[in-house]
Amino acid sequence: MNLCFYVSSPPGEHCVFLCTFCTFSRGRVVDDVIYVRQNTPSRVRHRRVFPTTVMTAVGFCGEWFIFTCDKKLVAIHTKKTREPFVFDCSTAEKRPKNTKDDNSDDGASEETGTDKVLAFAMSPSGKLVALTDDTKRLVLFHCEPSWQCISIRWVMRRCTSMVFSQAEDELLVADKSGDVYSFSVVEPQKEGKLKMGHLSMLLAVTMSLDDKYIITADRDEKIRVSHLRCPYNIQSFCLGHQQFVSALLVPSGHSHCLLSGSGDGTVKLWEYESGRRLQSLDLKELEETQSSEADKEKKTTVCRIASSPDGCHIAVQCERLSTIQFFTLDKVGEERLVPHTRLSLPHCPLDITFDPKGCLWVLMDSNDAPLQTYTHRQGSWECDADSPEVNTVTEALKPHWETLEASARTNSSFEHLYKVSFDNVTAYMQKKQQRLEEQQLKRTKMLKANNNKKKAKKETSGTVTQSST
Known part of the structure; x- marks a missing residue:
């Protein structure tokens, strides 16, 4: 069974419409997305494939x-x-x-x-x-x-x-x-x-x-x-x-x-x-x-949010970035997240968790010291070496x-989830412009060749007239 949904194109896109075909096969759903672009004879069919993510x-x-x-x-x-x-x-x-x-x-x-x-x-x-x-x-x-x-x-x-x-x-x-x-x-x-x-x-x-x-x-x-x-x-x-x-x-x-x-x-x-x-x-x-x-080129992907047992301290981990961002969650009036500290680590963290005492445990990609703990003392987070x-x-x-x-520890869990934007309109317009230029060049050559033929014919006619005279 196929279901087709039509939605309007997002701002700035050249799509006329988007068709999503949800195919129900043996209890599973497969999304087929077809993008039809304005003023183009082509269309792109894209099937979403999601690999299995292994967890550390x-x-x-x-x-x-x-x-x-x-x-x-x-x-x-x-x-x-x-x-x-x-x-x-x-x-x-x-x-x-x-x-x-x-x-x-x-x-x-x-x-x-x-x-x-x-x-x-x-x-x-x-x-x-x-x-x-x-x-x-x-x-x-x-x-x-x-x-x-x-x-x-x-x-x-x-x-x-x-x-x-x-x-x-x-x-x-x-x-x-x-x-x-x-x-x-x-x-x-x-x-x-x-x-x-x-x-x-x-x-x-x-x-x-x-x-x-x-x-x-x-x-x-x-x-x-x-x-x-x-x-x-x-x-x-x-x-x-x-x-x-x-x-x-x-x-x-x-x-x-x-x-x-x-x-x-x-x-x-x-x-x-x-x-x-x-x-x-x-x-x-x-x-x-x-x-x-190198860090600027990396995508900031939040992969873990952890809170201390009392809910006052929040730690946020991003994939493949060697930092942990701390927040405090204030209850004065309406709850607000207040940025506290950005913790720099010697290696990229793989996961984080709080223990029952409120200490943060960090698992890192290191064979020598894969674990470190941090305790909140006097307004800052200190490493318990x-x-x-x-x-x-x-x-x-x-x-x-x-x-x-x-490789099993550091493989990206989320890279394949980013939506890939593509634009075949630019490529189409470039090919169209190239085709128009080639056609114009061909017409110019043909026109020049015709003019040369006419000129040669006229010169030949003039020579024959002079000979007969």
């Missing part, structure tokens, strides 16, 4: 430091001397071969997956952890009093983001095709239930602190706020980003506020229930020092970190 990430689940990269989840206790917990997706339970996945990404069998971790989430209490991988497993763990795998279930399509409800009875999973599924935590063997759908790839999902709303962000700049119990009832849209929305956060202590980050290099503060934008900050404009030429917790975690992390190829 860190987080805290109580006192456990969680690290995911490649095919493994590693949990290291920061306070007690306990054996690290390691879960390797490549050795996990395989999908039964007689199970038919009619809603697979590309119709391929489950054996084509790479087992690499795509997303993970921790519950608010710090007792539960969930992950999903490229083979479409959904694995649920509890970590207290000891680590144990509760269940392994299967998702319909490869996932991009997941979140636990505050009540910890439900796990929401967003996938590449724009669907959100709900998986029960109370009944860990129960299959997922489709909650809602979108016509664009989902990049982030979160929930309000009262479990009333699902908040989703997609590749087409939109943030949707929907009711959890009846997701077809949309409360609001938060619109204003110019590129894909890559990060969402409802900070602790600010239950009616939402922070969003995007590929356009901005961080925005919203009153999400009404969709009202409270503030927008461009990270490039906040730079205190002049960027190098001799932290025993960091030393403990680093030593436990090294065997897994050193076996990982550098």
